[in-house]
Amino acid sequence: MDVKEDLYHALLMEYASGCLDEGQSLIIAAHMALSPAARKTVAQYESVGGAILDDCCGKVAMTKDALARVLDKIDCGDSPSPCVQKSKSTMAYMNAPNCLQTYVESATWTDGKGGYQTISVRTSCHRSKARIYKIDPDTVFRVNTRSPHQLTLVLEGSFHDGRAVYRRGDLIVTNGDAVLHSDAEQGCICAVAQPSVFSVKRFVQQIFIRY
């Protein structure tokens, strides 16, 4: 297992434990939608949490009337706060998993400089942002991230890094400079997130360089 695979499993585990930020969680969730293997791995990591809860984490006595109060609430039809389901947006790119589409804030692609277009993804967490990129065919782009790592999920087409070809559903975790080459015919569409406080817009201006 190399460092990148280490990072990959660390991210899946942070997702399973619930401490991964929203932007990265979004990419992981979209990856899981496209990868049964990833879903299985996250389920395995959740089972670690279940095992610790069940057998290893100890217990703290509940207040004496807790069960009675819970049963009262159940009888009253009390329900926990409903999850706010985001509505599916009208997205310029409709081939993304639902969990990603609900986050898209623009219906059209915005032209970037140098062989790519973007759609912004609005997260409620300011610390982590995500974007979807459409990279032109046969484009070389450089990832030069200042954050600890970057997640890139291929949604369509493919790209390669000289070692492997990444296709729909593949998640690449980079933790330093990387040079990626989009498919010569199809180009690629990918979703990108990183745990960073600085602007993704500024970031993309720095990282995507067309040769």
Place this chain on the structure above:
Amino acid sequence: MYITATAVKSLAPRAPHSVNKPMESGRAQPKTANTNVNGAHHKSLLLRVASKKDREAFAELFEYFAPRIKSFLMKGGSAPDLADELAQETMIAVWQKAESFNPAKANASTWIFTIARNKRIDHLRRVRPEIDPADPLLVEDDAISAPERMGQQQETEAMAEAIKGLPAEQADLLYKSFFEDKTHADIAKETKLPLGTVKSRIRIALEKLRADQKVKELWT
């Protein structure tokens, strides 16, 4: 380079809930036979809640899991009153969502853990995007095999035993990940270990869990 367990102890005092030392009065002891019975029993209780809205079954689940959930939430930093409240909310959600419990996909404790985890996330006003099970673009799972189905209820027990066999410094990192609501970067800061060491140590712990014969049989 890995730091020895002794060195780690000096850098990062052991969490009070270390696996290798029973620290809390209510902590379950490693009794595989009993926990095996528990796993199957909790599954049947949940199924009774799901199919018949059986209050006795629910009360039994509450008695077992609510104190554990409260402990879990307090380890994540919640005050006792709040942890009590959130544990109650978790158990209400268990009642309401019991029909969606699928014993072929997860055992009872894992399923309840995910509900408690999500309660904690909701309380912290964080958002955790999840896959939409009805998504037409969802790439289907392979059919769950019969051995895998059978294995779900044994998974918790095998996993718990395997975790107890981990070196303390690795087990503690798993605890911090799952129960103290800390990212690996936060853990690195707290323990003053390099982030790469934290990730490697967790990865090694997970590899050891995978290599455990019983877990291996259930995970493959």
